[in-house]
Amino acid sequence: MTHDGFAAAVSDAATMIDRSVRLTRRNADTLFVSILLPLLMMALFVYVFGGAIETGTQYINYLVPGILLLTTGYGASNTAMAVADDMTSGMIDRLRSLPIRSFAVLAGHVTASVARNSVATAIVVLASLAMGFRPSAGLVEWLAAIGLLLLYVLALSWLAAGLGVIAKSVESASTLSFFMLFMPYLSSAFVQPETMPRWLRPISEHQPITPVIETVRSFLTGSPMGNSGWIALAWCGGLLIASFTLATVLFRRRARR
Amino acid sequence: MIVEATNLRKSYGRTEVLGGVDLAVREGEVVALLGPNGAGKTTIVRILTTLTRPDAGRATIAGYDVVREPTKVRGVISLTGQYAAVDDNQTGRENLVLVGRLMHLGRQAARQRAGELLDRFGLNNAMNHRVKTYSGGMRRRLDLAMSLIGDPQVIFLDEPTTGLDPASRLTMWEAIAELVRDGTTILLTTQYLEEADRLADRIVLLDKGRITAAGTADALKAQIGGQRIELYFAEQTDAIKAVDVLGGVADGTLVNLPSDGTAAHLHAVLDELRSQGLQPVRVSSHRPTLDDVFLTLTA
């Protein structure tokens, strides 16, 4: 029974991942809703608004990358709530009074979050294909798009974990994560930024979601990438490092009051 | 001393919660921290279990410093907190196995230990049900079972029976008594005098972040005289006036005072009251209980 060293840390993280995945399965209706909502949004935009939006291509081909990021927003918001639930219930005291790395607790949540998001994103992609999405991507482009999305989801999940740690309750975690759901609407997800009012355009063009969407869109549909690929990587990498650091430091601090 | 704390201080903002607490527990001893709401019981437990940092003072568990060697401390203790620390959406068995795995028992051993504890705490029938369907008593028992997985040297129980009905409380007491018989070192907190008297070798009275008295139940009782007189009044104002005249403590319309148990003393008390125009409705006399200790020493 040793509690030091790398093997122990991996074993603790594995146990906590196992727990988070099980709790996700038991909370399937939340997962269901967080997949259903982006699907409804997609249907709404494709069948109702889409006809009125000019993007120079088949609207669904323009729309899908944005819907994927919208999906990850819902997923991240669930993660924030799951972490907040742990932080505000007695369970966190139990976990923290055990000789385990505090890292393991958040790692469990984040890994489960990435898994949830992957499932949700895959379902949304399949649905979009059924609704007429016709990507031009080959295998390499698909892998590149998936890689970037995974990096983005990982960064967003750590951010969500950090929000869950600061939140005073599950409800406030849900409120705090509202901006993750709102940001895609202010990006190039649904309409081209050039069509937005002058004051809004810089916000839309310089927020992290737009370059990620542009890059995924370019990989999947062959639209011009420009330098958005590098910008997207920089945003995701920076967000990942910042969120990871913040979440783990806050976790230790919050727990030590 | 397996638990040793000196001069623990803690404030939240301007509110002082602990004003210099000293505490020592011998190996195999059962100590009860007895105090009303807000006395600082949970704060002491959280400091000793590494969950909260003291502002000043020092504490060691089995020789390990709670601030500098938290992981070592966590390896030898277990905590059953004031609010059951269980996963509602896992089954009882899954909760136990989870802790076993985190204690690095190995998958097989964790399952086996979980099985033993489910048996011992009468949770066999419910082991595959989600914890959210459990009654308060079952949750508490599961919580305690989870604390025992790693065979801890020191067990902390923060108000183990608060909120339980009398039958569940009795079951919990029996479970704790069994630990006591096994010779486990236990520090428990409680608001119930009966609980402290029943389970603990030694009682430490805590009030407003300070220790006001400590000793065995008998020693504490001895500290406040051989007998107690209780005087019941019709009006609370009369009870308060009676305390002004006689001393003792008032609790509603009841006045409680020390006595030597002689008829002469009782006479003197009643005469004194009459001279002030006070007339108790009823009088009784009894050997001191822990309630009296509490009322007297923390009033």
Ligand SMILES: Nc1ncnc2c1ncn2[C@@H]1O[C@H](COP(=O)(O)OP(=O)(O)OP(=O)(O)O)[C@@H](O)[C@H]1O
């Ligand atoms: N995190 C915190 N922030 C601010 N005040 C706190 C915090 N934790 C405890 N307190 C305050 O410290 C005091 C002592 O609290 P503590 O929980 O230790 O008491 P207790 O004896 O366990 O009471 P109870 O019987 O109600 O559980 C209370 O007045 C409480 O409001």
Ligand SMILES: [Mg+2]
């Ligand atoms: Mg308490």
